[in-house]
């Protein structure tokens with residue numbers, strides 16, 4: 001339904017991506033997109049996850065643990 005054009009590493013260029021049938025209940029907010037050129041699935045994390053948590057963690061480097 002909601003097609004969008006993104007750069008595909010496999011295709012080596014910009015390809016139209018489409019949202020695959022989501023089995024996780026994300027609905028229209030599903031972060032997964034499927035390349036219509038090669039069929040590779042990509043995750044679009046930026047529009048699915050809010051940066052609030054990341055920003056909060058970034059304020060404290062927590063020196064006792066090694067960042068993964």
Ligand SMILES: [Zn+2]
Nearest residue numbers: 022024026030
């Ligand atoms: Zn999904």
Ligand SMILES: [Zn+2]
Nearest residue numbers: 008011035038
């Ligand atoms: Zn592709």
